[in-house]
Amino acid sequence: MTAADPGRPDGAVLAAGCVLWRRAGGTVEICLVHRPKYDDWSHPKGKLKPGESALAGALREVLEETGHYCVPGQPLGTVRYEAEGRPKSVTYWAAEESGGTFTPHSEVDRVLWLPLAAARERLTHPRDRALLDRIAPGSA
Template sequence: MSGLVLAAGCVLWRRSPEGRTEICLVHRPRYDDWSFPKGKLKRGETALEGALREVLEETGHRCAPGAVLPTALYTANGRPKEVSYWAAEAGGGTFVPNDEVDRLAWLPPESARALLTRPGDRVQLDACVGSLRPAA
């Protein structure tokens, strides 16, 4: 078993025009899965820097990080993986499909919960939703 893989990402959210919370999920064709934008850290990069970079690369959106969410620990490709997460409000940007992420969906939390491929990701989703203030 090789060393620990460090990664980071965000549960990206926004308010719909009606004031409802929407969660962003990305589809990765390589794994045929729906997940939060995330990825491996680059050398010398902090977890937060990596999370913000991954959100921008995978969704085309800038974001404002908020609450720290529970860390995900699991095995991927035979190696232990630790993913640090933040709740992050989406800012401006435009999604452009690419080889890594071919689809993006903005969904109500309950729909996002059902679409997530890894059941363990629901921990971060629930923590994110719980950290948000109700719309004014």
């Protein structure tokens, strides 16, 4: 079952995710996930479960997709677009990686940790690139 906001007349699919980052050798790296179903590179995100808060869903999705725990930081806002013929609303946070290990699975078969510029180039969708512009110095 897909979580939709009953208060929204458009019945948008509600989702959440994070721009997951870590410090590595004096630089910041961004975690990108590859989804074989769509053959794209994006930030970890997913649909909310019924009654789940956006932040709880974002943290759950990061762990499920990347195998990494994280500490949420700066809210990055909500991105709205159409997916599979329905409106979708995804709320994001910047989040610092705090441990874990990636194991490939059916939903995400690869992750990459890349410097900001390389992450920007690798991301498939412009809406995901725009999230990198929202990260304030110090939060990533």
